[in-house]
Amino acid sequence: MGWPSGWAEVCRTLHAGSIPAPISMTSEYLRKTKHMINLNPLQTGGLLTAAARRMLMEWGDGYSICDFCRGKLDEIRNPPIYEFVHHDLPEFIGADIVRLTNGAREGIFTIMHAVTKPGDTIVVDENAHYSTFVAAERAKLKIQKIANSGYPKYIIDIQAYEHVIKALEKQKIKVKLLIITYPDGNYGNLPDVRLLSKIAANYDIPLIINAAYAIGRMPVNVNDIGADFIVASGHKSMASAGPIGFIGMKKKWEKTLLRISQFFKNKEIEMLGCTARGPSLLTMMASFRHVRERVKHWNNQIEKAQWFSREMGKIEIRQLGEKPHMHDVMFFESEKLYEISKHHKNGAFYLYHEFKKNNIWGIKPGLTKYFKLSTFTATREELATVIDTFKSLVSSRSRLTG
């Protein structure tokens, strides 16, 4: 008998204990997520739907979808990947063409790599995700940064893009790419991407919108906005198991971004043939109807976020960034909570521990004065619990020092 001999034997062998339990199989590494209130901006938009979980079980094995492939992953008809990539997603975000990627950052690098040359100059907003700067370094680009307005709103002034383009023109430098983050993942600010699209068009410079925190949460139509490229993240905002994302683009970029291998007529060079070739794609597909539906309720999300921001303000925990706020990702400042940390036995980690007691997660351990959170997944009821927890911390401090 050969070994291993398939699935059943693997189960038996593992259960019989003849192979030591894998390191991450011990109970301490199992993730407990039931009944938790999750405020982690990285996670609230990526929680799987029931349908996606089912897909994970069905399609979890390695290259599970590739036996349906005739050479191009996005042309597989059953499961309906073709329909999803060439019909559903373009319609959903109003793009001419969509291609899957291993995530938003990979999408941004792919576009940079396809439309620029090493040494080119690009313009990026200061609020961009760190990986946008790292992707530019990988593509060997010179970065001109658009500073935000600083405390307390951290707003990106879109006109500054035009000033930088003009200033560089005077130095005989042609800007080759513009990037804007919509919204950023710290303050949840939503810059004026329509205006930037007009500027980009006027100067004939391609524009990427990083919509990792937008697509799948709020309505976005890239052709309405007018941008050349947009990138999305499945694991950040489309209820998908990562890593997965996609690029939406105007048809005019097809030949540049989707150029074909000289050796293999159905393989796109920038995609290395194919990208998200695993169960991540099936989860994004399985969650899609839910995601498409939830963006229609974005107004409720905004109302919830604004209500939360107001309630926090009442206990002197101040929301920074744009106000009234238009996104579930928010940044807060609290002098009071910071003061408590100076005297608390758990120091700067007391906030994390107090929240943990109430099964509230997602505020980074060690933060008290400035922290971010997302109200996307939590109900108003759950958010009331969060506010009450903050209240009790603040009032205990009042007792302490009152």
Place this chain on the structure above:
Amino acid sequence: MGWPSGWAEVCRTLHAGSIPAPISMTSEYLRKTKHMINLNPLQTGGLLTAAARRMLMEWGDGYSICDFCRGKLDEIRNPPIYEFVHHDLPEFIGADIVRLTNGAREGIFTIMHAVTKPGDTIVVDENAHYSTFVAAERAKLKIQKIANSGYPKYIIDIQAYEHVIKALEKQKIKVKLLIITYPDGNYGNLPDVRLLSKIAANYDIPLIINAAYAIGRMPVNVNDIGADFIVASGHKSMASAGPIGFIGMKKKWEKTLLRISQFFKNKEIEMLGCTARGPSLLTMMASFRHVRERVKHWNNQIEKAQWFSREMGKIEIRQLGEKPHMHDVMFFESEKLYEISKHHKNGAFYLYHEFKKNNIWGIKPGLTKYFKLSTFTATREELATVIDTFKSLVSSRSRLTG
């Protein structure tokens, strides 16, 4: 109440039918894998372990591991990613340093991008996976191909690498990178990588071994072999949900491949900060003890493959590639099966349909004269069923034409 409001509500909403069932939720798209005999070379090494399936359920949500991160994914201690990436994997493949990637092809592109410049010349074996050529095109490299020996063995002559290096030297062209596929995914041939490592060292040219079909199936020690780089695939050979893989390298390449962002001191540029940041990593970790154990039984796999090859030979289905064969991936030729297809009502697809009846999967639909398969997962008992099916097809043909 905000909408959506968490996991429970999503389940209720989906089950209540107020959102239409996602396209891939209909039963026809559910994958039935129970009791099937899987011979698909892309899949046999990627079938998940029970532990990995459990991890998929626990860690399936989007960025589920990132709340444990202090800025560098591979330094997360709980779950023990640090131990896995910096201790277990390097020890497993005998490499100085390991870094995660989104797959073997992404690993190859990353190395190409880090160690070469556009216009550089590299040498690649003809048996390489298509994505190696596409990655070279993406990195804008000139490719010198080492032809295989052709029918029937398709062997890569390692000495030919040296001839090409010397011939190019005479034209004042310095080869910048060598790549060899070990084994290739068509014939399952295992070229002499030790000899190639010596040639690479003599000419001071870095060497990449693409071990997507080796690491996780058979013992591999890259420092023993002497190569600079090796790439592995989790979804192809390490019982992992894709996409995931890793690079093993010599310490001397650390500064080139893992150079750090000038803006973020814990972000590696070529990795865009981090790569396999999802449940794929947890599945690779969960399967690791099993995978480490199974490579110790590689001799049984070779014996099983050679037995299968002999049995197929007895019914005139001839194994091409190296013989005696040293890998579970094999390429077969059958004039008889091809002759049948000419007269069969299902034409070239009859083989696929006949196998489907017996729940045998993995031979590409439409192939009869030449096809590949893998004996890795099937037991001898199951393979006997496969051989019997071939036998009955061949004998029915004898009746037809006898």
